[in-house]
Amino acid sequence: MSAQGKRIAIVFRGIGDIGGTNNTIADHARHFTSRGHAVDLIGEKVHKGGVTPDMGRPVKISRVPLLNRYKWRWFAARADRAVAAGDYDFVAGHGHHLRQHVVSMHNCLHLAHEIIHGSALDARGGLAEIHDRMFAADRFGLCICNSRLMRTDLVDRYGVDAARLPVIYPGYRPAQFNRDDRARYRDTVRAELDCGDAVLIGLVTSGDYEKRGLDLLLEAYAGLDTDDRERTLLLVLGKQGGSGPFLDQARALGVADRLRFVAHTREPQRYFHALDICVHPARIEEFGQSVQEAMACGVPVVTNRRVGAVELLPQGLQNDTPPVADAASIRAGLAGLIASPQRRQALAEIGYAAVRDNTLQTNLERTLEVYARAGLDIAR
Secondary structure (H helix, E strand, O other): OOOOOEEEEEEEEOOOOOOOHHHHHHHHHHHHOOOOOEEEEEOOOOOOOOOOHOEEEEEEEOOOOOOHHHHHHHHHHHHHHHHHHOOEEEEEEEEOOOOEEEEEEOOOOOHHHHHHOOOOOOOOOHHHHHHHHHHHHHOEEEEEEEEEHHHHHHHHHHHHOOOHHHHHOOOEEEOOOOHHHHHHHHHHHHHHHHHOOEEEEEEEOOOOOOOOOOHHHOOOOOOOOOOHOOOOEEEEEEEEEEHHHHHHHHHHHOHHHHEEEEEOOOOOHHHHHHOOEEEOOOOOOOOOOOHHHHHOOOOEEEEHHHHHHHHOOOOHHHHHOOOOOOOOHHHHHEEEEOOOHHHHHHHHHHHHHHOOEEEEEHHHHHHHHHHHHHOOOOOO
16 A cells, blocks of 8 residues: 555544543544545544544444443453454554554553552553553554653563653644633633632643542642632532542532532633633643643643653753642642732743643654654655
8 A cells, every 4th residue: 555545543442532632633633534544543432423524434342241340351352353354554552452553651550559549550450451461462663651750650660661662742732722812711711600800720630530639639728828718719620420529528628618610621721711820739640731731821830740741841840840749739839829920920931831832733743753663654
């Protein structure tokens, strides 16, 4: 087949859902399709509307009809079967099956469990088992890491040669996350939230509130001086499932009246522009797309060095960022920014400059370079 007409498969169980990985996959698929390549998108959610014809052909893997605990084994086996039957020139994987030319990793599941729970992860039946089997089988050429944090873990845990682990940071969509849109959204969204002239602090996430440290944020917020609490409001944007214990915690801490909880959305930029401070208190975040998106929208961020997106910042600011998430450091970061609009503006400018050029187009170009190293011969 000529370089102008390759058959390409992209495999990701959640293709079509909300999230940064899906945005990246969609843009890559559109790039290949627009240049005459045949793209198959292999996943479980490709029928839900997130996959459009300009991305390629959806190939649906049916859900496991047995116990939910086998869903990852089921998907991996059937995705590998679809790949074998498809006679593809190139397979781009995302850690959900075993055989691909290039795998892009998004999670360090063992590391996250160890940090969050302080114990080893029992990988049986979960996605971590697929990762373990994938690295043991070594049926890939190169593995794209989304941060140096991830690369270090893969080298240490699986013994992968660092030369096979290029780091490519996820990109953002500049048309969507654009600080010039602040006036377009700010007053409308703040009116929706009924926050008046309060300093609005926000955590924007897809979910998994324990990993993202919502409990630490609530503890930190409750420990602010009374004046700081009274002049601020706290927004949490994310999936509603699993939020119950944290709402109970907010009530127990006496800060529930300062809390605004909003369901996750495909337009998170509206809420970024309403914020004065973004806080991402994750115990571990392999990258943290919402951190980058906040900075692209011109919002200062309070976070820690276990969030991979911090690697985009100037080295001096990285060094000044707390090494891990804890209530005391979060509280100190918030207090300093609440008190000083000038400091908020200065930090926002540094963050914007750090991420401005790390767009999805940049990510695509760097990813294509890796794909070429792995044997995908196409005109760029």
